[in-house]
Amino acid sequence: MSTSTHPLTAHGTAQSRLVRALLGDRPAVTPVWFMRQAGRSLPEYRALRSQGTMLQACLDPALASEITMQPVRRHGVDAAIFFSDIIVPLALLGIEVEIAPGRGPVFSQPLRTSADIAAAVRIDPAGVRERGEAIADAVGRTTAMLADLSAERGEAIPLIGFAGAPFTLAAYLVEGGPSKDHMAARRLIHEDPAAWEALTMWLAEVTGQFLALQVSAGASAAQLFDSWAGGLAPADYRNSVLPASAAALDAVRALPVPDGVDHIPLVHFGVGTGEILADMATLDIDALGVDYRVPLDEARRRIGRDLTMQGNLDPALLFAPEAVRRAAVERILDEGRLSRAHVFNLGHGVPMDADPDAISSVVRMVHEWQAA
Numbered sequence: 115m116s117t118s119t120h121p122l123t124a125h126g127t128a129q130s131r132l133v134r135a136l137l138g139d140r141p142a143v144t145p146v147w148f149m150r151q152a153g154r155s156l157p158e159y160r161a162l163r164s165q166g167t168m169l170q171a172c173l174d175p176a177l178a179s180e181i182t183m184q185p186v187r188r189h190g191v192d193a194a195i196f197f198s199d200i201i202v203p204l205a206l207l208g209i210e211v212e213i214a215p216g217r218g219p220v221f222s223q224p225l226r227t228s229a230d231i232a233a234a235v236r237i238d239p240a241g242v243r244e245r246g247e248a249i250a251d252a253v254g255r256t257t258a259m260l261a262d263l264s265a266e267r268g269e270a271i272p273l274i275g276f277a278g279a280p281f282t283l284a285a286y287l288v289e290g291g292p293s294k295d296h297m298a299a300r301r302l303i304h305e306d307p308a309a310w311e312a313l314t315m316w317l318a319e320v321t322g323q324f325l326a327l328q329v330s331a332g333a334s335a336a337q338l339f340d341s342w343a344g345g346l347a348p349a350d351y352r353n354s355v356l357p358a359s360a361a362a363l364d365a366v367r368a369l370p371v372p373d374g375v376d377h378i379p380l381v382h383f384g385v386g387t388g389e390i391l392a393d394m395a396t397l398d399i400d401a402l403g404v405d406y407r408v409p410l411d412e413a414r415r416r417i418g419r420d421l422t423m424q425g426n427l428d429p430a431l432l433f434a435p436e437a438v439r440r441a442a443v444e445r446i447l448d449e450g451r452l453s454r455a456h457v458f459n460l461g462h463g464v465p466m467d468a469d470p471d472a473i474s475s476v477v478r479m480v481h482e483w484q485a486a
């Protein structure tokens with residue numbers, strides 16, 4: 115990365131509420147952003163996305179950067195999350211995949227046999243960086259727009275980069291699409307451990323390259339989504355998944371950092387991870403994203419390590435009456451006080467039919483909150 119022009123120093127995002135909280139500080143105002151804040155909940159998103167596929171939008175720098183900015187402008191959140199998808203690096207490598215509306219990623223040739231896996235892992239992960247120009251361009255355009263908006267607001271707004279963790283990507287690749295129980299992946303772990311290890315360590319490189327690409331191009335923090343890891347038994351998570359997640363995060367840790375910046379903050383998140391939080395927390399991360407099933411104070415007790423906690427309003431509360439929503443937001447802010455710092459978020463993504471005004475109201479509630 116050109117470290118002297120990175121937004122962490124050039125635009126002051128190192129002093130932003132988000133980055134400070136991720137690194138363990140408690141800014142006067144708790145930072146808030148939402149997973150899936152960009153997307154179908156916003157009429158301005160639906161207007162821009164009326165033509166073309168999701169993947170085309172991800173690879174169009176003007177469109178992707180504009181979509182990334184929409185929720186930041188509308189809701190006044192403390193960070194942008196890059197508009198992309200976890201399967202983008204696989205698409206960049208030439209793997210045939212589409213994002214089926216209402217379903218998710220669908221692969222035309224699922225990896226069914228060890229021969230399929232052996233062929234896939236021969237693809238050089240360096241292709242993600244080599245063919246990632248549209249991604250770097252979109253990140254650059256976004257950080258330039260964020261710098262302007264930050265100047266207007268008098269508050270630095272960082273861009274969060276993200277990638278899918280090897281397990282979640284593998285779950286889609288071997289199944290061929292979304293599934294409820296990820297049986298194909300869980301089965302492969304035990305049926306052919308060598309093929310599983312080869313696949314997930316290859317995915318660690320692929321997804322690590324995608325993370326590093328975004329951070330090098332100007333993202334000030336990064337989040338690794340292991341959305342489906344909560345479906346695993348803890349021992350399987352520990353033995354067969356954690357090493358690949360660690361390798362993916364190492365790709366960011368290996369990057370040079372701008373002068374005066376200690377390291378790039380990393381967040382790890384998954385759904386239904388109550389039983390594996392302590393294992394997830396052994397990774398080299400700064401913050402742990404928790405879904406709505408485990409209160410943040412209980413999550414802090416479970417991990418036995420003082421990380422920043424991110425979360426965890428049940429997205430269903432976006433549909434509740436304002437007073438009910440406020441009580442839930444305040445309870446979560448209170449539970450977040452047990453940790454060194456708290457980044458407010460939902461417990462999973464914004465539902466597509468959520469009322470944008472309800473989302474904005476949560477931002478106001480968090481920003482106005484004063485610890486008793």
Ligand code: CP3
Pocket residue numbers: 148149150151152153154163168195196197198199200201213214215216217218219276278282339341463
């Ligand atoms: O605002 C943001 O959070 C940034 C963008 C973002 C998207 N996908 C955009 C998107 C992020 C961070 C993701 C990550 C992602 N993608 C994950 C991990 C996060 C999670 O939700 O657990 C997963 C599992 C995927 C795979 C995926 N992509 C699914 C399951 C779907 C939903 C399918 C649907 O139509 O409901 C997608 C599509 C997708 N990714 C959309 C968006 C805005 C909807 C596409 C559309 O508008 O048609």
